[in-house]
Amino acid sequence: MSFSHLVHDISLRDSISPRRRPEASIASTMDDHASRSSHVSRAMSYTSTAATSVSIAGDISSQLHGGYCHPLARAWQAERQLTKSMLIYPLFISDIDDEEVLIPSLPNQYRRGLNKLIPFLEPLVHKGLRSVVLFGVPMRPGAKDALGTSADDPNGPVIRSIQLLRQRFPQLFIVVDVCLCEYTNHGHCGILRDDGSLNNQLSVDRISDVAISYAKAGAHCVAPSDMNDGRIRAIKLKLIEEGIVHSVTLMSYAAKFSGCLYGPFRDAAGSTPSFGDRKCYQLPPGGRGLARRAIVRDINEGADIIMVKPAGQYLDIISDAKELGKDLPVAAYQVSGEFSMIHAAAKAGVFDLKAMAFESTEGILRAGATIIVSYFTPEFLDWLST
Numbered sequence: 001m002s003f004s005h006l007v008h009d010i011s012l013r014d015s016i017s018p019r020r021r022p023e024a025s026i027a028s029t030m031d032d033h034a035s036r037s038s039h040v041s042r043a044m045s046y047t048s049t050a051a052t053s054v055s056i057a058g059d060i061s062s063q064l065h066g067g068y069c070h071p072l073a074r075a076w077q078a079e080r081q082l083t084k085s086m087l088i089y090p091l092f093i094s095d096i097d098d099e100e101v102l103i104p105s106l107p108n109q110y111r112r113g114l115n116k117l118i119p120f121l122e123p124l125v126h127k128g129l130r131s132v133v134l135f136g137v138p139m140r141p142g143a144k145d146a147l148g149t150s151a152d153d154p155n156g157p158v159i160r161s162i163q164l165l166r167q168r169f170p171q172l173f174i175v176v177d178v179c180l181c182e183y184t185n186h187g188h189c190g191i192l193r194d195d196g197s198l199n200n201q202l203s204v205d206r207i208s209d210v211a212i213s214y215a216k217a218g219a220h221c222v223a224p225s226d227m228n229d230g231r232i233r234a235i236k237l238k239l240i241e242e243g244i245v246h247s248v249t250l251m252s253y254a255a256k257f258s259g260c261l262y263g264p265f266r267d268a269a270g271s272t273p274s275f276g277d278r279k280c281y282q283l284p285p286g287g288r289g290l291a292r293r294a295i296v297r298d299i300n301e302g303a304d305i306i307m308v309k310p311a312g313q314y315l316d317i318i319s320d321a322k323e324l325g326k327d328l329p330v331a332a333y334q335v336s337g338e339f340s341m342i343h344a345a346a347k348a349g350v351f352d353l354k355a356m357a358f359e360s361t362e363g364i365l366r367a368g369a370t371i372i373v374s375y376f377t378p379e380f381l382d383w384l385s386t
């Protein structure tokens with residue numbers, strides 16, 4: 001197409017219908033008359049400078065607005081859109097079977113015993129819930145010790161709920177978080193040396209045993225969140241040794257950062273460390289290079305899915321994970337603190353809850369994740385149905 005043809009076309013359009021000017025879509029979003037008329041005069045100067053071919057080419061390629069003013073055209077700008085099957089819903093399962101307790105720092109989320117689980121999940125499964133991630137919470141006195149013995153208690157809440165969920169919801173994909181911090185009396189994610197640091201060998205041996213118990217109980221996916229070096233390899237090798245590697249997905253919390261955003265979770269799971277913090281085994285927030293090394297390491301050790309956590313503050317890491325592991329699904333965990341912040345801000349009138357919930361997941365999807373662990377899952381099942 002020649003430039004002179006474009007000049008002709010533009011002036012023809014202008015003379016036939018002023019509404020078809022390239023600026024029409026901008027003007028239509030303006031509601032006061034003054035700004036509308038200023039756009040009209042800009043449109044006229046556009047037409048008058050259209051005499052030189054170079055500036056026309058520049059102006060035409062600069063017109064983006066017309067491409068996305070319809071809601072569907074806006075949706076098409078995204079590489080991928082949120083679907084129900086991308087969501088994993090976190091569940092806190094108490095060892096007190098009849099318990100159902102609201103977690104004050106985590107809006108609308110409860111810690112539930114086994115007897116409350118099925119009635120709660122039934123309607124969600126009917127609305128399209130595809131996957132949950134289980135966190136066991138031992139509430140009974142004496143349930144915690146230095147080795148986290150209750151983590152794989154066959155009568156404990158996690159193993160019993162895996163069996164129950166498999167039986168009652170055969171289509172539900174059951175992910176189980178593997179860590180010791182909920183079960184140790186010191187609240188750290190492994191077994192400690194006398195000086196309070198993690199003993200890597202003992203921790204990895206124990207955590208891989210726990211993962212195998214969950215897998216044997218019927219978990220479709222085990223997800224170690226402890227961050228001990230070498231646990232992905234150890235779990236994969238034991239899955240092979242046990243002859244169950246073909247039926248279990250291994251999801252690594254590969255890039256898990258230490259920070260302020262896990263507080264409500266620790267309230268829910270009772271897993272706040274009794275001394276110190278997790279800074280020596282969770283990544284420093286500025287450590288992008290370290291996160292990339294952890295991601296590559298876990299891919300090489302046999303992870304099937306790579307997770308980044310938290311999500312919103314770490315979108316560059318999600319994008320790195322997708323680049324480094326371009327043939328693996330990448331998961332993002334929108335953690336308790338992110339969820340509670342969104343709720344608090346919505347309550348303070350900063351924004352609309354639903355709009356922000358969607359915007360936050362759009363960022364995560366854009367960065368490259370296709371699996372999202374989210375406390376908004378029950379709401380999304382409703383929002384995505386309408």
Ligand SMILES: NCc1[nH]cc(CCC(=O)O)c1CC(=O)O
Pocket residue numbers: 177179181189225226261262263264265266271278334335336337
């Ligand atoms: N290791 C346990 C674990 N698994 C997932 C989370 C956090 C999830 C959330 O905040 O929603 C934590 C807490 C922690 O590491 O302290």
Ligand SMILES: [Zn+2]
Pocket residue numbers: 122126
């Ligand atoms: Zn049913």
Ligand SMILES: [Zn+2]
Pocket residue numbers: 179180181182188189225226
């Ligand atoms: Zn832990």
